[in-house]
Amino acid sequence: MAEQKKLQPDLAFVKGVMEAGGDTVNKCYQCATCSVVCPLSTDESPFPRKEMLWAQWGLASKVAGDADVWLCHQCGDCTKYCPRGARPGDVLGAIRANAIKYYATPRALADMLGTSGGMWGAVVAAAVLWFIVAAIWAQITGEAFPFPEGSIEFHKYLSVIPIDAVMLPIVGLISFVCYKAITAFWADISEGANMPRSFNGTYPTPPLGILVSNYIVPAVKEIIAHERFKKCGQTAERTKGHQWVLIAFIILFIVTIIVMVYADILGGLLGMEGFHTPLALWNPVKIAANIGAFLLIAGIWMIKSMRDAKTEEGVLKSSQQDWNLIWLIFAVGVTGVGAEIFRLVGIKLIAYPVYTLHLACVLILFLSLPYTKFAHLIYRTTAYVHEKWAQDVRAGKAGFGLEKPVGTDEH
Numbered sequence: 234m235a236e237q238k239k240l241q242p243d244l245a246f247v248k249g250v251m252e253a254g255g256d257t258v259n260k261c262y263q264c265a266t267c268s269v270v271c272p273l274s275t276d277e278s279p280f281p282r283k284e285m286l287w288a289q290w291g292l293a294s295k296v297a298g299d300a301d302v303w304l305c306h307q308c309g310d311c312t313k314y315c316p317r318g319a320r321p322g323d324v325l326g327a328i329r330a331n332a333i334k335y336y337a338t339p340r341a342l343a344d345m346l347g348t349s350g351g352m353w354g355a356v357v358a359a360a361v362l363w364f365i366v367a368a369i370w371a372q373i374t375g376e377a378f379p380f381p382e383g384s385i386e387f388h389k390y391l392s393v394i395p396i397d398a399v400m401l402p403i404v405g406l407i408s409f410v411c412y413k414a415i416t417a418f419w420a421d422i423s424e425g426a427n428m429p430r431s432f433n434g435t436y437p438t439p440p441l442g443i444l445v446s447n448y449i450v451p452a453v454k455e456i457i458a459h460e461r462f463k464k465c466g467q468t469a470e471r472t473k474g475h476q477w478v479l480i481a482f483i484i485l486f487i488v489t490i491i492v493m494v495y496a497d498i499l500g501g502l503l504g505m506e507g508f509h510t511p512l513a514l515w516n517p518v519k520i521a522a523n524i525g526a527f528l529l530i531a532g533i534w535m536i537k538s539m540r541d542a543k544t545e546e547g548v549l550k551s552s553q554q555d556w557n558l559i560w561l562i563f564a565v566g567v568t569g570v571g572a573e574i575f576r577l578v579g580i581k582l583i584a585y586p587v588y589t590l591h592l593a594c595v596l597i598l599f600l601s602l603p604y605t606k607f608a609h610l611i612y613r614t615t616a617y618v619h620e621k622w623a624q625d626v627r628a629g630k631a632g633f634g635l636e637k638p639v640g641t642d643e644h
């Protein structure tokens with residue numbers, strides 16, 4: 234991105250930051266107290282003072298491509314000590330919300346999913362879509378619709394074939410949108426960090442194997458362990474809820490893959506014995522799924538309660554994006570457990586509609602990955618990876634073919 238373009242004040246960006254909860258940005262008078270008290274700021278690249286200035290000046294692309302914005306975990310420590318009430322923690326949260334829109338393709342989807350009406354309207358539309366797909370599937374299979382005959386078995390209503398027919402194209406599309414956003418973000422944060430360019434003018438990345446082993450795996454480990462969250466002072470207690478939600482997603486992702494492969498494909502399509510759904514409650518995969526569901530609901534409720542309490546104390550503000558994601562994750566968990574309970578007690582009239590709603594919430598949660606606060610997952614991970622990569626390049630350990638597998642340069 235050209236330097237000249239980056240220095241153009243973007244008043245729409247300033248307005249967007251203010252509307253997303255950063256309306257105190259102009260109170261900042263650059264005393265730097267925030268950068269001193271921030272438990273996550275580094276000597277090499279202190280924040281959030283500089284981001285406050287850039288946001289005041291409307292330097293949209295500069296702020297959007299600033300990796301430090303994503304190293305902030307909105308603990309609120311800086312907000313507590315800011316002598317001007319400029320609330321830098323909230324401003325950085327608002328900047329992140331705008332950065333997500335900045336890299337979103339199409340941006341209109343980010344705008345839509347950022348509102349409460351847009352988000353829940355999308356869930357209703359997805360539920361209607363699943364209902365239509367189930368009706369078509371019933372025509373093909375000859376099952377009664379909308380309530381299949383006999384015991385409640387969700388695969389009679391929507392099996393892996395129609396579910397995959399809808400989900401796989403969306404997975405492909407979202408993966409492409411995420412890839413496009415990450416590569417643009419990587420180029421911008423490389424420019425912001427004054428990284429050296431390749432001979433063709435692009436910013437290099439490590440070879441794939443090195444990227445995964447030396448950078449992505451350590452970053453993911455650090456994120457799962459929540460090492461930086463634990464350093465936060467004012468909102469340290471949210472670590473547990475956040476960690477539970479993340480672990481729940483990992484468990485539920487693995488369980489979904491296992492069920493898809495073993496129950497839907499091997500047991501369903503190929504007719505092998507022993508892998509048919511619904512799985513018995515004592516089945517280890519089912520036990521793992523229920524543990525994941527419990528962690529998801531309990532974890533997101535902890536996060537919601539923390540936000541309520543900290544908002545009341547004045548430590549942080551919560552935007553519509555924050556609440557949209559919290560309630561959508563909560564809806565995924567509650568409809569999933571609800572569908573299982575109504576199936577077990579045999580109430581068809583409720584079990585199938587709740588299952589339809591569950592699939593709708595899952596679809597919109599997945600669709601929202603690059604467009605809502607859920608995008609923290611991809612941008613924060615990228616920022617962690619880039620931080621370590623930049624450190625190694627500056628230390629002469631990596632860059633332009635210097636990369637070595639972990640542990641080979643320690644002697």
Ligand code: SF4
Pocket residue numbers: 260261262263264265266267268281282285314315316317318319320321
């Ligand atoms: S946000 Fe507050 S603490 Fe930080 S530089 Fe501005 S006035 Fe100082």
Ligand code: SF4
Pocket residue numbers: 270271272273274280281304305306307308309310311312321322323325
């Ligand atoms: S909210 Fe916390 S992590 Fe973010 S800049 Fe302020 S003190 Fe640092």
